[in-house]
Amino acid sequence: MINLAGRDILNGWGKFLFTGIGLGLLIGVTLSMAGIYRGLVDDGRVLLSNGGADLWVVQRDTLGPYAEPSNVRDDAYRALLGVKGVAEAGNVTYLTMQIEDQGKDVRVMLVGFQPGHPGEPGYLVAGRPITRSHYEAIADIKTGFRLGQRIRIRRHEYTVVGLTRRMVSSAGDPMVFVPLRDAQEVQFLKDNDALVNERARTAANPAFNRPGVPGLLEAVQASQASSRTVNVVMLRLAPHADEALVASEIRRWKHLEAYTRADMDDILVAKLIATSAKQIFMFLVILAIVSAAIVAFIIYTMTLNKVREIAVLKLIGARNRTIAAMILQQALGLGAIGFIVGRTAATLWAPIFPKYVLLLPGDAVRGALLVLAICALASVVAIRAALRVDPATAIGG
Amino acid sequence: MPAAIEISGLTKRYGVGDAAVDALKGVDMIVQPGEVVGLIGPSGSGKSTLLKCLGAVIEPSAGRMALAGEAIYDNGWQVADLRALRRDRIGFVFQAPYLIPFLDVTDNVALLPMLAGVSNASARERARAMLTALDVGHRARAPVAQLSGGEQQRVAIARALVNQPPIILADEPTAPLDSERALAVVRILNEMAQRFATAIIVVTHDEKIIPTFRRIYHIRDGRTYEEAGEGRAA
Numbered sequence: 054m055i056n057l058a059g060r061d062i063l064n065g066w067g068k069f070l071f072t073g074i075g076l077g078l079l080i081g082v083t084l085s086m087a088g089i090y091r092g093l094v095d096d097g098r099v100l101l102s103n104g105g106a107d108l109w110v111v112q113r114d115t116l117g118p119y120a121e122p123s124n125v126r127d128d129a130y131r132a133l134l135g136v137k138g139v140a141e142a143g144n145v146t147y148l149t150m151q152i153e154d155q156g157k158d159v160r161v162m163l164v165g166f167q168p169g170h171p172g173e174p175g176y177l178v179a180g181r182p183i184t185r186s187h188y189e190a191i192a193d194i195k196t197g198f199r200l201g202q203r204i205r206i207r208r209h210e211y212t213v214v215g216l217t218r219r220m221v222s223s224a225g226d227p228m229v230f231v232p233l234r235d236a237q238e239v240q241f242l243k244d245n246d247a248l249v250n251e252r253a254r255t256a257a258n259p260a261f262n263r264p265g266v267p268g269l270l271e272a273v274q275a276s277q278a279s280s281r282t283v284n285v286v287m288l289r290l291a292p293h294a295d296e297a298l299v300a301s302e303i304r305r306w307k308h309l310e311a312y313t314r315a316d317m318d319d320i321l322v323a324k325l326i327a328t329s330a331k332q333i334f335m336f337l338v339i340l341a342i343v344s345a346a347i348v349a350f351i352i353y354t355m356t357l358n359k360v361r362e363i364a365v366l367k368l369i370g371a372r373n374r375t376i377a378a379m380i381l382q383q384a385l386g387l388g389a390i391g392f393i394v395g396r397t398a399a400t401l402w403a404p405i406f407p408k409y410v411l412l413l414p415g416d417a418v419r420g421a422l423l424v425l426a427i428c429a430l431a432s433v434v435a436i437r438a439a440l441r442v443d444p445a446t447a448i449g450g
Numbered sequence: 451m452p453a454a455i456e457i458s459g460l461t462k463r464y465g466v467g468d469a470a471v472d473a474l475k476g477v478d479m480i481v482q483p484g485e486v487v488g489l490i491g492p493s494g495s496g497k498s499t500l501l502k503c504l505g506a507v508i509e510p511s512a513g514r515m516a517l518a519g520e521a522i523y524d525n526g527w528q529v530a531d532l533r534a535l536r537r538d539r540i541g542f543v544f545q546a547p548y549l550i551p552f553l554d555v556t557d558n559v560a561l562l563p564m565l566a567g568v569s570n571a572s573a574r575e576r577a578r579a580m581l582t583a584l585d586v587g588h589r590a591r592a593p594v595a596q597l598s599g600g601e602q603q604r605v606a607i608a609r610a611l612v613n614q615p616p617i618i619l620a621d622e623p624t625a626p627l628d629s630e631r632a633l634a635v636v637r638i639l640n641e642m643a644q645r646f647a648t649a650i651i652v653v654t655h656d657e658k659i660i661p662t663f664r665r666i667y668h669i670r671d672g673r674t675y676e677e678a679g680e681g682r683a684a
């Protein structure tokens with residue numbers, strides 16, 4: 054027996070291919086949407102794994118530092134180091150800001166960290182770690198900065214000494230890592246006018262400017278000008294330490310919140326990007342429905358154009374099964390072309406997306422199965438129409 | 451030898467109640483193997499209805515139909531698989547060739563033996579032999595769209611003949627053809643009837659070919675009247 058579906062497709066391959074490509078672009082968009090979601094999740098995971106932390110200690114009753122603002126005194130780490138099971142601690146600050154680069158604004162997440170402590174970027178694609186205590190930076194390559202480039206962050210110039218990859222905030226902004234002190238200064242430093250203003254106000258307050266207490270005014274002014282907080286203290290635990298136990302110790306005695314990696318994962322994936330994920334999922338559902346409608350429409354039209362041939366086939370003794378198989382195979386063929394085109398398109402255009410698009414092979418397989426299922430479902434209408442064709446219509450009226 | 455086709459008292463009523471139409475009111479007909487008979491009647495007289503009953507695509511209301519002495523309908527179908535009956539024992543030629551546009555000439559013809567379970571290779575061999583017999587062997591590999599109307603109709607006849615059914619039902623097979631080609635088609639049908647002992651019923655109101663029949667059935671108002679034809683050579 055010859056393959057009727059294949060012959061029909063070959064006979065009108067141009068139309069079929071164009072339809073397949075059109076459907077393919079739609080499938081490409083669908084796969085990209087899935088890839089964007091996977092990218093969001095993966096960005097979050099990379100963010101968590103990169104600092105090398107086992108526990109995130111943040112302000113009490115907050116979901117910090119990524120999902121909610123959190124402030125912790127920057128000397129809290131000393132007390133945390135005293136908790137049994139804690140091996141290392143590192144203060145980290147986060148600040149989203151704009152940096153000017155050759156007349157263009159680059160939106161970045163400025164990360165302050167202590168070199169050699171948790172929170173330091175784990176893997177550099179180029180350059181070296183920060184060795185000086187001030188004015189050196191490690192930038193994600195997505196910022197567009199180059200090694201050796203000097204970038205201006207507020208009042209100071211920094212030299213880019215190292216480059217990372219895939220280090221972005223949950224909003225997709227690339228990270229720029231600078232020493233903690235510098236970052237704190239950027240975060241809490243006031244401009245000169247504000248500083249002068251504030252000093253004058255403090256000096257005018259009799260409580261701080263007591264004639265009998267020399268040095269008090271200066272001390273108060275210094276404490277106002279410099280910051281003493283960070284957003285998170287990242288902890289690395291001793292081998293075999295029970296992270297749940299350590300976390301509950303910290304919660305109980307240090308009046309701080311402590312999250313394990315699983316907790317953070319949950320906060321990032323389930324809470325921070327949950328709305329985006331739902332948004333994307335809605336898109337996926339709509340795209341699937343639109344694709345199904347298109348396939349159904351195309352296959353139905355193709356079938357209606359063949360009503361006479363179908364009547365003749367039935368008259369000369371073709372089984373319903375043969376005719377149904379022909380239509381089903383055409384629908385699946387359309388789906389297969391569409392999937393190949395879509396997968397290729399999604400792979401080709403993934404790099405030009407501003408945020409990371411992660412095309413998982415598993416998603417591709419699921420996508421392929423879904424496409425074929427949708428095509429099979431969409432062909433049902435056409436098959437029913439074909440089976441209703443009366444062979445008697447082949448013999449004229 | 452039993453008659454190839456024997457019909458007696460066949461009736462067909464479409465619809466029910468007030469809307470009922472009695473398309474056939476008692477048709478009697480006998481066609482011998484190797485015979486080509488004409489079936490002639492005005493529009494709406496029941497010609498197509500008769501072919502559809504005999505072609506087992508609609509069910510008659512009452513009466514009897516037998517092929518080669520075996521009743522296929524006797525106030526009810528006597529065969530279980532009408533699809534196989536059509537495939538194996540009846541060839542169809544339509545007013546238009548109705549070829550499958552996405553198959554080439556050979557496969558249009560070979561499709562029938564293939565549907566009957568014959569292997570692709572021998573089905574194509576049979577198809578080519580039949581196409582050669584109908585003088586379109588040289589077009590065997592062509593897409594059907596490239597054939598002229600007369601060539602297409604010959605391919606359609608090859609398709610009707612390829613399974614060598616004992617009967618062929620032709621519904622106005624010459625309608626779209628000029629008189630020369632129409633006569634050529636009739637000549638071919640006569641030759642094939644002789645060669646394969648096929649009984650052929652040709653529905654027509656084509657004045658050009660009516661004189662070629664030796665025997666004619668007139669159908670009027672759902673009833674048949676037999677008449678001797680001129681039987682001129684086509």
Ligand SMILES: Nc1ncnc2c1ncn2[C@@H]1O[C@H](COP(=O)(O)OP(=O)(O)O)[C@@H](O)[C@H]1O
Nearest residue numbers: 450464471473492493494495496497498499500
């Ligand atoms: N499917 C049908 N339903 C109802 N009436 C029909 C149907 N087919 C044919 N008829 C009627 O039966 C009669 C015979 O029709 P038909 O066999 O097509 O005649 P012919 O082929 O000789 O023109 C006509 O009156 C026609 O209107």
Ligand SMILES: [Mg+2]
Nearest residue numbers: 449450497498
């Ligand atoms: Mg008719």
